[in-house]
Amino acid sequence: xxxxxxxxxxxxxxxxxxxxxxxxxxxxxxxxxxxxxxxxxxxxxxxxxxxxxxxxxxxxxxxxxxxxxxxxxxxxxxxxxxxxxxxxxxxxxxxxxxxxxxxxxxxxxxxxxxxxxxxxxxxxxxxxxxxxxxxxxxxxxxxxxxxxxxxxxxxxxxxxxxxxxxxxxxxxxxxxxxxxxxxxxxxxxxxxxxxxxxxxxxxxxxxxxxxxxxxxxxxxxxxxxxxxxxxxxxxxxxxxxxxxxxxxxxxxxxxxxxxxxxxxxxxxxxxxxxxxxxxxxxxxxxxxxxxxxxxxxxxxxxxxxxxxxxxxxxxxxxxxxxxxxxxxxxxxxxxxxxxxxxxxxxxxxxxxxxxxxxxxxxxxxxxxxxxxxxxxxxxxxxxxxxxxxxxxxxxxxxxxxxxxxxxxxxxxxxxxxxxxxxxxxxxxxxxxxxxxxxxxxxxxxxx
Amino acid sequence: xxxxxxxxxxxxxxxxxxxxxxxxxxxxxxxxxxxxxxxxxxxxxxxxxxxxxxxxxxxxxxxxxxxxxxxxxxxxxxxxxxxxxxxxxxxxxxxxxxxxxxxxxxxxxxxxxxxxxxxxxxxxxxxxxxxxxxxxxxxxxxxxxxxxxxxxxxxxxxxxxxxxxxxxxxxxxxxxxxxxxxxxxxxxxxxxxxxxxxxxxxxxxxxxxxxxxxxxxxxxxxxxxxxxxxxxxxxxxxxxxxxxxxxxxxxxxxxxxxxxxxxxxxxxxxxxxxxxxxxxxxxxx
Ligand SMILES: Cc1cc2nc3c(=O)[nH]c(=O)nc-3n(C[C@H](O)[C@H](O)[C@H](O)COP(=O)(O)OP(=O)(O)OC[C@H]3O[C@@H](n4cnc5c(N)ncnc54)[C@H](O)[C@@H]3O)c2cc1C
Ligand SMILES: Cc1cc2nc3c(=O)[nH]c(=O)nc-3n(C[C@H](O)[C@H](O)[C@H](O)COP(=O)(O)OP(=O)(O)OC[C@H]3O[C@@H](n4cnc5c(N)ncnc54)[C@H](O)[C@@H]3O)c2cc1C
Ligand code: SF4
Ligand code: SF4
Ligand code: FES
Numbered sequence: 001x002x003x004x005x006x007x008x009x010x011x012x013x014x015x016x017x018x019x020x021x022x023x024x025x026x027x028x029x030x031x032x033x034x035x036x037x038x039x040x041x042x043x044x045x046x047x048x049x050x051x052x053x054x055x056x057x058x059x060x061x062x063x064x065x066x067x068x069x070x071x072x073x074x075x076x077x078x079x080x081x082x083x084x085x086x087x088x089x090x091x092x093x094x095x096x097x098x099x100x101x102x103x104x105x106x107x108x109x110x111x112x113x114x115x116x117x118x119x120x121x122x123x124x125x126x127x128x129x130x131x132x133x134x135x136x137x138x139x140x141x142x143x144x145x146x147x148x149x150x151x152x153x154x155x156x157x158x159x160x161x162x163x164x165x166x167x168x169x170x171x172x173x174x175x176x177x178x179x180x181x182x183x184x185x186x187x188x189x190x191x192x193x194x195x196x197x198x199x200x201x202x203x204x205x206x207x208x209x210x211x212x213x214x215x216x217x218x219x220x221x222x223x224x225x226x227x228x229x230x231x232x233x234x235x236x237x238x239x240x241x242x243x244x245x246x247x248x249x250x251x252x253x254x255x256x257x258x259x260x261x262x263x264x265x266x267x268x269x270x271x272x273x274x275x276x277x278x279x280x281x282x283x284x285x286x287x288x289x290x291x292x293x294x295x296x297x298x299x300x301x302x303x304x305x306x307x308x309x310x311x312x313x314x315x316x317x318x319x320x321x322x323x324x325x326x327x328x329x330x331x332x333x334x335x336x337x338x339x340x341x342x343x344x345x346x347x348x349x350x351x352x353x354x355x356x357x358x359x360x361x362x363x364x365x366x367x368x369x370x371x372x373x374x375x376x377x378x379x380x381x382x383x384x385x386x387x388x389x390x391x392x393x394x395x396x397x398x399x400x401x402x403x404x405x406x407x408x409x410x411x412x413x414x415x416x417x418x419x420x421x422x423x424x425x426x427x428x429x430x431x432x433x434x435x436x437x438x439x440x441x442x443x444x445x446x447x
Numbered sequence: 448x449x450x451x452x453x454x455x456x457x458x459x460x461x462x463x464x465x466x467x468x469x470x471x472x473x474x475x476x477x478x479x480x481x482x483x484x485x486x487x488x489x490x491x492x493x494x495x496x497x498x499x500x501x502x503x504x505x506x507x508x509x510x511x512x513x514x515x516x517x518x519x520x521x522x523x524x525x526x527x528x529x530x531x532x533x534x535x536x537x538x539x540x541x542x543x544x545x546x547x548x549x550x551x552x553x554x555x556x557x558x559x560x561x562x563x564x565x566x567x568x569x570x571x572x573x574x575x576x577x578x579x580x581x582x583x584x585x586x587x588x589x590x591x592x593x594x595x596x597x598x599x600x601x602x603x604x605x606x607x608x609x610x611x612x613x614x615x616x617x618x619x620x621x622x623x624x625x626x627x628x629x630x631x632x633x634x635x636x637x638x639x640x641x642x643x644x645x646x647x648x649x650x651x652x653x654x655x656x657x658x659x660x661x662x663x664x665x666x667x668x669x670x671x672x673x674x675x676x677x678x679x680x681x682x683x684x685x686x687x688x689x690x691x692x693x694x695x696x697x698x699x700x701x702x703x704x705x706x707x708x709x710x711x712x713x714x715x716x717x718x719x720x721x722x723x724x725x726x727x728x729x730x731x732x
Binding site: 161162163171198199200201202205206207208225226227229231235236237238239241242244245248249253254258259260261262263264266335336382383384 | 450473474477482487491492493494516517531532533534535536537663664666667668669670671673675680685699702703705706707710711713714717
């Protein structure tokens with residue numbers, strides 16, 4: 001709604017959107033019809049009482065608004081920024097039928113930012129149950145499960161293999177969309193509940209499966225961090241990255257500030273990104289900020305781009321060139337990448353997802369010069385730990401199979417988030433974790 | 448609130464070769480032969496992989512060559528200093544089975560990985576022959592420890608200043624001519640592993656190498672460490688680091704290892720011009 005100018009923002013990694021002022025927020029909140037049967041709530045995977053919090057915003061009681069949101073969502077400053085609102089809460093808001101839906105995401109973000117700057121509220125905690133639960137992975141799923149369980153009086157040990165908690169929120173989503181201070185503040189709020197965070201612990205290696213299964217219950221939130229490559233000739237040439245690697249080098253390791261920070265990254269002058277989701281948009285916009293001329297190649301049509309609409313618009317404003325209906329077929333170069341050969345795609349019959357299936361058109365290949373290529377074509381569930389627990393039933397794509405309560409095929413073991421669904425969204429991961437936490441509570445109370 | 452990992456002992460072993468003992472119970476209690484750790488010295492540091500070379504109680508030992516910014520900085524730290532992050536143990540343990548006679552060949556600092564493998568191979572019931580190669584006698588490391596861990600130890604130097612005058616590969620060939628060899632580990636610089644592994648190829652002896660591609664997370668999440676083994680892309684940090692020597696595409700590995708040479712040079716020069724001699728890195732801003 002309030003974005004910094006393009007010329008300003010492509011020079012740095014500060015947040016693109018500056019958010020709402022209190023006056024804006026109240027004015028927007030007053031537009032809400034306070035529906036008796038609010039559709040917006042049905043669009044929110046964690047069923048926040050949206051009209052109730054908006055009512056408080058309109059009344060100017062931002063703290064109360066925050067408290068209402070936090071009953072359902074521990075990480076509102078994050079969700080307000082990264083939820084695909086257009087297909088969730090805002091997508092079904094009744095006002096959207098005629099004009100603009102209420103900017104629910106922006107309001108949520110505003111309320112959370114207000115709370116953070118004025119001191120976070122501590123949630124209520126129940127007395128200790130004396131039971132121990134292990135949570136694996138400190139992404140949105142693991143953090144949410146930990147917070148819920150800690151509030152219900154469980155002693156939670158949260159294992160994270162990286163040196164920072166946050167999962168994709170820290171290493172994947174760039175700070176110009178999600179400032180890292182905000183992620184850290186929301187993580188700290190979870191930790192103040194008494195969650196014991198153990199960084200640098202790769203479960204399956206630093207902690208054995210047997211040690212893990214010694215806890216009274218286990219929640220797996222290990223995400224979908226396994227990057228897919230395209231299997232192209234030349235894919236291992238220097239200068240060819242997975243989006244995960246490129247983004248991790250910059251977001252987690254701060255390669256944009258090399259050599260002040262020690263981790264380098266190739267600053268391409270001519271960058272090609274393959275893919276059309278949020279990950280591809282993020283990689284393209286990071287490469288743009290590192291000074292490159294960036295082309296995004298996607299095999300389907302523009303209307304099929306799975307990224308959030310706001311990200312596509314921002315990417316375009318920032319000068320990223322979009323080449324649709326094209327697919328890389330070969331990386332060119334001898335000692336390092338020099339270009340990317342692409343084929344044109346035609347849109348044929350509808351495929352299983354109901355979209356036209358892209359098919360290569362023979363003889364229409366073209367080449368884009370490039371010194372950096374980033375594959376952002378998707379990720380699979382991280383196989384390391386779940387591969388070491390043969391008793392876990394897994395789906396075709398390597399995902400852990402869970403029931404509606406987040407229960408896996410093993411009695412004490414629950415899972416949620418990307419490890420169960422494949423690469424999805426922050427709020428779905430959080431919703432699943434919450435469901436699983438309550439199922440764990442029920443199981444342990446019945447024991 | 449954050450745990451830091453305390454350096455118990457810091458010592459130079461040879462020119463540009465350094466060892467650190469660091470307190471890291473979560474690694475020490477689970478480490479097995481062939482695994483590695485990832486160090487990040489401080490907030491601005493890079494994540495670098497180092498092989499776990501020995502374990503004692505809550506502590507692990509790493510031995511490294513000072514070649515760039517991070518290893519130079521590490522070598523300047525002393526007992527009582529701290530490392531901010533140590534992740535591990537990472538990677539798959541060495542595939543050790545009872546197979547008869549195992550020959551372990553170390554080149555340069557690669558020798559650091561051998562004692563722990565030697566002990567594991569021996570306790571699995573193998574006869575273990577160590578071959579340690581270095582450019583010259585001054586660069587030989589862990590001789591006593593290897594002598595203790597192996598049934599037999601052979602030494603080679605490129606200049607003949609100690610032991611056999613020539614390459615470790617020559618000693619391996621001599622050993623193979625002399626007796627039946629059932630499995631071989633070769634650990635050292637990529638080019639040394641590539642050349643030495645040829646010695647066992649035609650004889651069809653099971654041979655392992657430990658690959659050292661550039662890594663970031665070390666948990667299978669980024670693909671920086673991808674290597675080609677048997678025509679397939681594998682992630683060395685989770686599928687390795689040890690692989691069948693005869694199936695590794697060493698040329699791709701060597702090309703990828705050189706990827707950041709200009710940046711590494713810049714980083715080291717900056718470090719050396721900014722850091723005061725006593726405490727590395729504290730002044731780099
Ligand atoms: C670049 C990018 C942009 C995105 N943009 C958006 C967006 O705008 N909106 C949106 O809703 N979603 C977005 N997503 C998707 C969203 O981030 C994920 O769906 C969400 O993070 C999944 O949460 P999770 O907790 O399941 O997994 P993750 O966030 O992946 O966290 C898993 C954590 O587990 C750790 N771990 C894994 N294995 C182990 C182990 N064995 N031991 C210990 N720790 C382990 C990992 O290190 C990681 O920290 C984006 C994803 C990416 C990559
Ligand atoms: C599994 C594994 C185990 C290893 N064990 C040892 C060991 O026991 N002793 C030892 O001396 N070395 C070991 N290495 C190599 C060691 O990681 C590099 O020497 C170190 O990263 C160099 O860092 P630097 O900043 O000092 O040098 P830089 O100037 O950054 O790099 C010098 C060279 O080191 C390599 N390198 C740089 N960054 C990385 C990185 N993040 N990951 C891997 N290699 C890199 C590159 O080939 C580069 O050209 C191991 C590597 C791997 C993958
Ligand atoms: S959590 Fe996401 S879907 Fe739910 S109200 Fe907030 S922005 Fe909308
Ligand atoms: S559907 Fe729209 S107008 Fe109705 S309560 Fe929800 S936000 Fe307000
Ligand atoms: S180092 Fe990232 S996948 Fe191996």
